[in-house]
Amino acid sequence: MTIDMKRGVTIGVVVLVIGIVLAGAGAIGEISSLTTYRSFTQPHPGEYVSTEIMLSMSSYLAVKSPAASGGIVPAQDLNLVNSTNINTYALPISTSGVGSDVYESVSGDYYYVAFSSAQPNTTIVATPSYFVVFGVLLLLGIVMVIAGIVIAVVGRRQKQQPKDAGQT
DSSP states (O other): OOOOHHHHHHHHHHHHHHHHHHHHHHHHHHHHHOEEEOOEEEEETTEEEEOOEEEEEEEEEEEESOOSSEEEEEGGGGGGOOTTTHHHHSOOOSEEETTEEEEEEEEEEEEEEEEOSSOOOOEEEEEETTHHHHHHHHHHHHHHHHHHHHHHHHHHHSOOOOTTTTOO
């Protein structure tokens, strides 16, 4: 039993459109859920403080190009931190590598504090823990786009059976 050409193409196009919508929603969700911090002030010579990092839900923080002497410090401890005790107040790094430090399951208000002779070239990216849902949507959308194209092409190539085929 075969699906006629028009039905196969229609099903393929519907699957393709649904895939595009899912992929678009996933991509937009991923992009809109990221928050990037790059601005630093210098309240004291050699001390650089990021804008406030406010995390209302459990999130991941990725710090690209971290300072040799610096870290993520709870907002309430900001005035207590100096270059000699930064390690006492800074959050412990969950993983580190390839020029980035990652902090997992962080929520609350924080600052990135760096002690350096020059403005740090540090970027902090906050990602909520539900971020993975958008990745799944994006992946599912891509799979559906591919499936829709395949279904439409197969439907288009399929020959229509004559209405009386198989009757004797």
